[in-house]
Amino acid sequence: MTDPFPAGDVPEGVSASADVSIEELQLSLRNHGMHLEGLRYDVTPAGMHYLLIHFDVPEGDDATWLLTVDGLVDTAMALSMADLRSRPRVTVQVTMECAGNGRARLTPRPISQPWLTEAIGTAEWTGTPLRPILEEAGVQDDAVELVFTGADRGIQGDVEQDYQRSLAISDAMRQEVLLVYEMNGAPLPPQHGFPLRLVVPGWYGMTSVKWLTGITAVAEPFEGFQQTAYRFRQRPEDEGEPVTRMRPRSLMIPPGIPDFLTRRRFVDAGTVELRGRAWSGTGPIERVEVSADAGASWADARLGRPASPYAWTPWTFTWDASPGQYELSPRATDAGGNTQPLEQPWNLHGFANNSVQRVPVEVRAR
Numbered sequence: 001m002t003d004p005f006p007a008g009d010v011p012e013g014v015s016a017s018a019d020v021s022i023e024e025l026q027l028s029l030r031n032h033g034m035h036l037e038g039l040r041y042d043v044t045p046a047g048m049h050y051l052l053i054h055f056d057v058p059e060g061d062d063a064t065w066l067l068t069v070d071g072l073v074d075t076a077m078a079l080s081m082a083d084l085r086s087r088p089r090v091t092v093q094v095t096m097e098c099a100g101n102g103r104a105r106l107t108p109r110p111i112s113q114p115w116l117t118e119a120i121g122t123a124e125w126t127g128t129p130l131r132p133i134l135e136e137a138g139v140q141d142d143a144v145e146l147v148f149t150g151a152d153r154g155i156q157g158d159v160e161q162d163y164q165r166s167l168a169i170s171d172a173m174r175q176e177v178l179l180v181y182e183m184n185g186a187p188l189p190p191q192h193g194f195p196l197r198l199v200v201p202g203w204y205g206m207t208s209v210k211w212l213t214g215i216t217a218v219a220e221p222f223e224g225f226q227q228t229a230y231r232f233r234q235r236p237e238d239e240g241e242p243v244t245r246m247r248p249r250s251l252m253i254p255p256g257i258p259d260f261l262t263r264r265r266f267v268d269a270g271t272v273e274l275r276g277r278a279w280s281g282t283g284p285i286e287r288v289e290v291s292a293d294a295g296a297s298w299a300d301a302r303l304g305r306p307a308s309p310y311a312w313t314p315w316t317f318t319w320d321a322s323p324g325q326y327e328l329s330p331r332a333t334d335a336g337g338n339t340q341p342l343e344q345p346w347n348l349h350g351f352a353n354n355s356v357q358r359v360p361v362e363v364r365a366r
């Protein structure tokens with residue numbers, strides 16, 4: 001990766017040091033990742049699914065919670081959880097990834113939640129489709145977006161705010177967009193949005209607003225903090241393109257056994273079955289390749305079938321491991337022709353960093 005600030009004059013919010021601070025450690029304890037061995041499960045156990053909570057987990061009461069639908073609609077609505085549960089019920093497996101996944105590997109390093117590659121999970125979400133509710137409310141012709149508001153409040157970038165994100169009407173009307181009240185067959189855990197959240201399959205996680213209290217149809221594109229923050233910028237003053245759908249990524253279960261502190265891997269020589277999962281928000285996964293020589297050469301993995309169009313695709317690869325030092329990488333390509341890069345182009349907040357996973361492995365003679 002070429003350093004975008006060779007003179008060392010990095011902008012505010014970016015660190016020239018690879019070392020994370022106590023503040024970043026504090027964030028990463030509140031917002032844990034998925035253990036990569038959790039890639040063995042189709043559905044990630046709820047406690048293993050990654051978490052990203054910008055502010056505090058708000059208190060939610062199922063009995064009194066109300067979702068309001070207002071703004072440029074013919075009929076404003078206020079829906080209780082009982083109302084929402086009495087509507088058509090849908091369950092779907094969805095793979096969700098934080099847009100900041102991979103951020104901590106960038107140089108210089110954007111200062112925020114310091115993800116390596118583990119900001120991922122697949123849950124079985126149960127809820128009711130959003131579209132019929134919008135149709136009942138009657139979104140007016142002059143509305144361009146819907147703003148989704150969460151019950152959590154805090155300060156980011158000196159701006160006090162409710163957590164809010166918007167979607168274009170056409171994106172919000174897609175049949176797969178759900179108002180969700182269960183995760184893996186149980187009520188949503190508090191940290192995942194209890195009692196109600198939005199789930200927007202295929203998009204990076206920031207779109208799926210948790211602790212959802214309001215949906216407002218508006219006449220102008222929404223420019224709240226969490227909307228304008230998620231753009232690909234090189235410099236703070238850049239306008240940038242919005243961060244939307246997940247780029248392709250593949251991860252493997254690190255093989256063998258780890259060293260406690262460094263998590264370096266030790267594998268016995270012989271035939272090793274490598275396993276992993278791949279996903280993309282820009283088309284089904286068409287190909288996964290594996291390299292054992294730091295990306296110099298690649299061979300195709302065998303693909304399994306995803307449980308839903310929005311869930312990750314399992315893959316396996318038989319590796320004939322002889323003693324020595326290796327760097328293992330899987331690389332995914334989707335039907336849109338998008339492939340993971342070996343070196344990540346840099347952006348200011350470290351979004352959509354889908355460069356290939358690199359797993360150093362020492363193979364020992366048996």
Ligand SMILES: Nc1nc2c(c(=O)[nH]1)N[C@H]1C(S)=C(S)[C@@H](COP(=O)(O)O)O[C@H]1N2
Nearest residue numbers: 050051052053054098150163205206209210
């Ligand atoms: N209200 C609210 N919704 C939110 C967030 C938040 O902080 N507050 N974080 C977002 C981000 S950045 C991500 S990646 C996902 C994480 O969802 P999870 O914690 O259920 O994995 O929730 C999104 N929805």
Ligand SMILES: [Mo]
Nearest residue numbers: 052098099206
């Ligand atoms: Mo995120």
